[in-house]
Amino acid sequence: MQRYFVPKGMWNEFTIKITGDDVHHMKRVMRFKAGDCIICNHPDGQAAICRITFLDNGVVYADIKEWLKQDAELPVEVAIAQGLPKGDKLDLIFQKGTELGANTFIPFQASRSVVRWDEKKQEKKLNRLVKIIKEASEQSHRNKLPNVQYSKSLKELIDFSDSYDMKLFAYEEEAKTSNYQSFGENLRKLKPRQRILICIGPEGGFSEDETIALKASGFQAVRLGPRILRTETAALYALASISYHFEELRCE
Amino acid sequence: MQRYFVPKGMWNEFTIKITGDDVHHMKRVMRFKAGDCIICNHPDGQAAICRITFLDNGVVYADIKEWLKQDAELPVEVAIAQGLPKGDKLDLIFQKGTELGANTFIPFQASRSVVRWDEKKQEKKLNRLVKIIKEASEQSHRNKLPNVQYSKSLKELIDFSDSYDMKLFAYEEEAKTSNYQSFGENLRKLKPRQRILICIGPEGGFSEDETIALKASGFQAVRLGPRILRTETAALYALASISYHFEELRCE
Structure with missing residues (x-):
């Protein structure tokens, strides 16, 4: 229906x-x-x-x-903070991320983001993204519309990140080492109804300064599998894994 | 590099x-x-x-x-059989599916596929898809190129499906019932180096005849989370979950 x-x-x-x-x-x-x-x-x-x-x-x-009485919402609240990517990749992340159960999207201006959102562009883009998530929510039978919250820098994002129970960032270098922090180890620590924030860089990844700032603010670096994912694939991997962990595997 | x-x-x-x-x-x-x-x-x-x-x-x-000595290949061999979808969705599935570790892609003409591939179109499309997966393999640091194998009907696909250790199909109706077959229960039975085939319908899903034929040939209906996913999101959910299960969670 x-x-x-x-x-x-x-x-x-x-x-x-x-x-x-x-x-x-x-x-x-x-x-x-x-x-x-x-x-x-x-x-x-x-x-x-x-x-x-x-x-x-x-x-x-x-x-x-x-x-x-149906509930199609994830048992944990997932926020995806996405460094502004090129082209229309944000549309894809918002549409697929909504289908996969994201609670909040936080597009942010990362230091390696090639695009820049001035105020006019910001309003236009956000209106479009809100429309995309509304359609995707209806199509995927979500009970709630995800929130959208723009952040003009990583610093601003970090400033309000304390309200989250778990803070992670996808770090390509983690995928290349053998002594990596596994995404699964993190998710095992997360309890139903807790809030998790996952921060993903734009195409060029995080700058060195951003990586230092994230770590200093309590963000854990995680790998999302051993292959190098494009920026727009990382959010989808994270959300699908969270859904699988809590909704399909129910592995404590 | x-x-x-x-x-x-x-x-x-x-x-x-x-x-x-x-x-x-x-x-x-x-x-x-x-x-x-x-x-x-x-x-x-x-x-x-x-x-x-x-x-x-x-x-x-x-x-x-x-x-x-690096190995960025999934420990299980995953084949994605995808009913031909509309537009350029197959490009997205092949690109992202390669990043996520698929071993084989089998695009097939499903009874509800709106597009039809005649021989000329088939050759042109397959050439383009092979190019997409080569680029995606290089970008994501894969060790192997995924295979591509076109199937002109679900019947043809079923005929060679016996070589797989596990055969699943994504079935929207499973997502709507409370007594569903969980994807996690299936993956728990899968052992490293085994081969799994996941069959996904086009936009309109499988026809009743196709559903009957799949079940009769040993395909298990699974849900991929409780939300209704678009056809192009289903393959990505399945692959991300398999990567998470075997590479990140390592939950036996």
Whole structure:
């Protein structure tokens, strides 16, 4: 059943109201009619089956039929801090990262990021990324929309990183040594409902200064397998592994 | 150090010869000169540091300096059978799948594949995919190039699937039930050096007939986490999880 994320103010006790782009999607793409059912997600993470009672070009009304008990959220909260990569790689990371269960995305301006986001570009890019994660959340049956939080430097990112229970950074050099810190050893220490922040560099990796700053602020260097991954693959490896560890293997 | 995969016939006891596109890459992109060192991969999986002794526009000669002991190959052989998806999604699957350690890719014409590969298209597409995995193998420091093997139907794929020790298929319906077959339970049964085949449907998933045929031929339905993944994300989830299980967690 098609899913839509409906903002808080649109929910009444027994009915909901939908406006904006979703109305176009419901009418033109899905060709829904009154009587059809959809799943609507409340921002608090709950979801309900709703029956459409009225559609026109600007608004849809639906009755709440049944609250669902499904939960498709990871048992740990994962934040991916991603050094701004080239081209449209961020789109891929946000789309796939949402499917794989990320809770928060923190794009940040790393010292080796080739692109620079000025204020105008930042607004445009973030709007686009929010749209991508909304669509990916609906498609992958997420209960919650991931958050997006831009950070203009690694320093700013480090400054608010203390609220996390575990802080890691993907470090290519770890993949080349035999005495490496395994990602698995770290995940074994993580408990359900804890918060983990994983920091990934842009194409050129972290600068020496950044590596020193990360380590000094309690970030552990980890390898993500023995092969050298492209920057956009690292986040997906980390998220898939976390899902596998907690949702499929359940290996304590 | 930059890596190149050098075909078998180009290796002598102490020297190697490189021709074709790699020569262009070495001269024009990397701007190598005589005396520079590169890593050359032998098709049998071994790799050696080689020093360039001669470059011109059509050929490069190098001396073999030292054989390396690194191994960046997964301890199990993973084949990804992918129902032909839309657009350029196969490029993404092959590139990322190579980084993540796939041994074999088997694109196949599934009954719900929207694209159709006639013979001409097949040749063109496969050439492009072989080029993508060669580049990705070099970039990710693989020791072996993955194989590519096209299958014109699921039936053909099933016919040669008996050589695998474990056969799985990603089944969306498994993600929706509470009594699902976990991917982790399957991987726990897999031993190093065994061969696993993971079959993934195109955008519309497997048809009912295909699901019946897969089950009848010993393929186990698995879920890949509780969220609904796009077809191109499923292979990446499976490979990242296998790498995590055998290379990072080493959970028996």
